[in-house]
Amino acid sequence: MTPAQNLAAPLLEVRDLSRHFGGLVAVDGLSFSVQSGAIHGLIGPNGAGKTTTFNVISGFYAPTHGQVLYQGRDVSGMKTARLAAIGLIRTFQGTTLFKEFTVLDNVRVGCHGSAGAGFLGRVFGTDREIEAKARQKAEDLLEFFGLAELRDEIAANLPHGHQRTLGMAVALAADPKILLLDEPFTGMNPEETARMMELVRAVRRRGVSVMLVEHDMQAIMGLCDTITVMNFGALLAEGTPDAVRKNPAVIEAYLGTANHAA
Amino acid sequence: MRDPGSRAVAWLLGVTLFAALLVLPQVLSYSQREILVLLVINVLLVSSYRLMTLTGEWSLGHVVLMGTGAYASALLSKRLGVPVPAAMLLGACVSALLAVVLSFPLFRMKGFYFLIGSFAAGEVVRLIWKYFTYPFGGAKGLKLIPSFPDIGPVSFFEPQTYYYLCLAVVAFSLFLLYRIERSRIGLTFHAIHWQDRLAESVGVDTFRYRMLAFVLASFFAGLSGALYAHYIGTINPTRFDVEEMVYVLIWAIVGGTATFYGPIVGVLVLTVINEVILRALGLDTVRPMIYGTILIASVLFLPDGLESLVPKIKRVIAARRQGVGDPAGTATPPRTPS
Numbered sequence: 001m002t003p004a005q006n007l008a009a010p011l012l013e014v015r016d017l018s019r020h021f022g023g024l025v026a027v028d029g030l031s032f033s034v035q036s037g038a039i040h041g042l043i044g045p046n047g048a049g050k051t052t053t054f055n056v057i058s059g060f061y062a063p064t065h066g067q068v069l070y071q072g073r074d075v076s077g078m079k080t081a082r083l084a085a086i087g088l089i090r091t092f093q094g095t096t097l098f099k100e101f102t103v104l105d106n107v108r109v110g111c112h113g114s115a116g117a118g119f120l121g122r123v124f125g126t127d128r129e130i131e132a133k134a135r136q137k138a139e140d141l142l143e144f145f146g147l148a149e150l151r152d153e154i155a156a157n158l159p160h161g162h163q164r165t166l167g168m169a170v171a172l173a174a175d176p177k178i179l180l181l182d183e184p185f186t187g188m189n190p191e192e193t194a195r196m197m198e199l200v201r202a203v204r205r206r207g208v209s210v211m212l213v214e215h216d217m218q219a220i221m222g223l224c225d226t227i228t229v230m231n232f233g234a235l236l237a238e239g240t241p242d243a244v245r246k247n248p249a250v251i252e253a254y255l256g257t258a259n260h261a262a
Numbered sequence: 263m264r265d266p267g268s269r270a271v272a273w274l275l276g277v278t279l280f281a282a283l284l285v286l287p288q289v290l291s292y293s294q295r296e297i298l299v300l301l302v303i304n305v306l307l308v309s310s311y312r313l314m315t316l317t318g319e320w321s322l323g324h325v326v327l328m329g330t331g332a333y334a335s336a337l338l339s340k341r342l343g344v345p346v347p348a349a350m351l352l353g354a355c356v357s358a359l360l361a362v363v364l365s366f367p368l369f370r371m372k373g374f375y376f377l378i379g380s381f382a383a384g385e386v387v388r389l390i391w392k393y394f395t396y397p398f399g400g401a402k403g404l405k406l407i408p409s410f411p412d413i414g415p416v417s418f419f420e421p422q423t424y425y426y427l428c429l430a431v432v433a434f435s436l437f438l439l440y441r442i443e444r445s446r447i448g449l450t451f452h453a454i455h456w457q458d459r460l461a462e463s464v465g466v467d468t469f470r471y472r473m474l475a476f477v478l479a480s481f482f483a484g485l486s487g488a489l490y491a492h493y494i495g496t497i498n499p500t501r502f503d504v505e506e507m508v509y510v511l512i513w514a515i516v517g518g519t520a521t522f523y524g525p526i527v528g529v530l531v532l533t534v535i536n537e538v539i540l541r542a543l544g545l546d547t548v549r550p551m552i553y554g555t556i557l558i559a560s561v562l563f564l565p566d567g568l569e570s571l572v573p574k575i576k577r578v579i580a581a582r583r584q585g586v587g588d589p590a591g592t593a594t595p596p597r598t599p600s
Contacts, residue, residue, distance in 0.1 A: 079462075084462070084464055089464065091463070098460065098461075109464065127446070170460070170464060
């Protein structure tokens, strides 16, 4: 493979992916790819299999058929922690944080991968430099996300919007190449949504590709370069926000046709 | 973070405690010294148990891992002639090794299922000791376990000298346990406890860390078992049954597990109540009942354990020092290492 081809290869690719739960086919022969540097949306009506796809990509479930390729390498069924170590980081629906920790400690846990040290080094304190670096990195990230003032606050005491921002900071501390966001705009008011959209763009400017699953059409249309639409576990449409918005199949899946209307 | 005043107070407390621990056996009777040795061993046992609970998993097999250390150390020294100090360390290693093996089935479970699983695994190990007369001595267990060798004129057969030995070993072990908890390893254990899925998503191999906590806890439990075996000279499967485990749980719960010192306070207070006060009252037969009552009372009235009294006492002292009280002056110590 020449370097030029390598450059054009997608960062993340899903090939003919299926996931069954007993008799239920949640994802059925889905294929799509996420280009490096893109903000890529995955949408679909309720029950379309978005979250299952997300969970298969991030290693929570193994695929029944098909493959997940990351940087051209088959990572299907690899454990979440291993995927994280090679730069594929996911976030969770709602606020998932270490709520009893301080804001700074939340981000310090996120630095897990870059703050490696041996057991004896940890016990006898020779990891001091590594830890100082991790702390600095955590503080820089809090600065970046505008949470520096709250560093010593317990995470549970933060307002909802700040908690979501902190979730992004924790994920970014793990040095992602691609960040998978699971419904980042759920339960947000328009103002918070606008701020979160700005954060996602800022994350991309740091060189991190983003893939997100979302219900909020407004946000996703304004944010994504490419959108993949799923329905009944399969690919329905793919393209730029404009193309997807005008696609009759997408409109039908979301709103139904005159024939199906009750 | 601390002001120099409170640092000086902490140092003063530390030195006083150290001196008191050194002088303590001189002021106690012979039988009290024997209890003191067991108390020091139990401090290590319950502290190692706390390390395990940091990841959020409560085990019912911890005293069996203590017993594993005891049996391994006793057998190594008795049957193979390994010198006792080396046998003790090897015994602790055998305990850690058993924890490695048990991790694979046990950490497929969490919470309540882990609790029951650890109980079952512990019983299997214990019944192996009971069933096989060779080499474990069956239900009667092992007798005539070699005692710690004399060093020059110092005989470790005496409770007093064995106490100093245990004190040194336990103090060093507690130092290691404390350092582990304050390091990133401890932070990661706490993180797994509160949100294991989030920890995993940023690259923490939760299985490996749960295993690490279990193995470290078992190593120190095994060490406490070895200290016990070579002191008492005889061990049997009943010594490490679930009733003993319940005592460990009571120490940990009554003391509280949020701080490093909580379980130690628990075992100290309950041992003093059990061995000094109740013994003096001659209430031997109803002691388990009183123990149970203490557990229920502490869960009802001190749900965060005896350790939760410490910040309260600090606040009272601070308020008194400032004349008119400023109860918010001293914050509660953070639960997480920073």
